[in-house]
Amino acid sequence: MVRSNNVGYDRHITIFSPDGKLYQLEYALRAVKCSNLTGLAVKDDNAIAVVSQKKLSAQQGNQDVLLDQSSVTHLYHITDEVMALLIGFPGDCMSILYKSREIALEYQYKSTPSTHTCACSVGAKDQEGENALERILKQRETVTLKEKVKSDLEVDTEAHHLTGGAETRVTVEAIKAMIAIDAYDQLNGAKSIEVAICTRDNPVFRQLSEQEIETYLTHIAESD
Template structure:
């Protein structure tokens, strides 16, 4: 999109073009794909995991200093795709909100979607965030959580999602594999799979049911989706894995040794 085509309508986030477009938001969506990295997240029955590419800008760079995963609170964290500086800026704002919530209420905040309106919609930045966490509240939902927030501030919950340069290809791969898994589960149980006619009429096909995935199944899907879009064999130094499980309800990023163990364990399953 050339500067002349915008005709000054990109000078402020609240200035709409005659076609009803917000050019600053569109610029932010394009900036997410500039670094060429992809992030994939999958929610299992008792876990939620995310896998993101790690690209070093120079061979002399210390690998541990390049990260796209960050802890926001004790049980929640984010993995982002896009411009690293913009992603870190969002993380700092979310950490401040989470800390303020804990100070005022005396306990950790639930899923951080309540902070998105106040912290992520001020200005469109070139980063898409994937929220991972575990909610465990009396009288409410207890289990893993996965949300995706785009540069426009739109947030929605997912069973599996992708962000970054090849997010569409990764999401299509995930949808295909989850649909196959759904058919296998239905065949094993002798069930007839019922789909929503309203969903099909809406143009996005039959919605997938919530299929219970084990921890290894979720990791296998996330790594498989990333490997399918990169078309290369992934090594521990090429990716980061963030994980929240029922046994360990703390957001944590696996070390290179732990990543290598996960890749070895999953390769043995094949």
């Protein structure tokens, strides 16, 4: 009964309801918590790898024979050289995706906005959050950022049976980061994550197949 008297207040982001709530803020926080997915990106001077969790319910994965599992994704192409990792309510994700594609098409085929305009437009929609490296460092209070970076540089991440140079290195490090923060489901293996890579020599984002992801997972398991 109390909620029915406060219907008008759920349309305002800066006006409190009589019971002291900002409904728009609560909706936003609920949207973030309900996604229950993790995504991250790892880059160096020559390549970047983007990794996201991929979850399907048991009913969807086993009983729905008409479901194409490759259509369940959180990695979307805005252009060939720009990819977005979108996590949250599907409606919100699609709204951001379509708006980003619209801006990209205007940039490509119409007038060219300045870098400052693009940065301000994206920054207004960017969300602040704790990245995976910060979370790991807080769990390991005895390890400083300098020591962590130095130890990572000393580790040889080159695969014995994998080739690709920078592409291989950043992909291995990205998948390792997902495993380190418990965002990888060992039961489902390669089906539980999706990976996209892009290099300086080939600046077009490419999503890895399950077989390619399984190859990286096998290498990581053997190297550990």
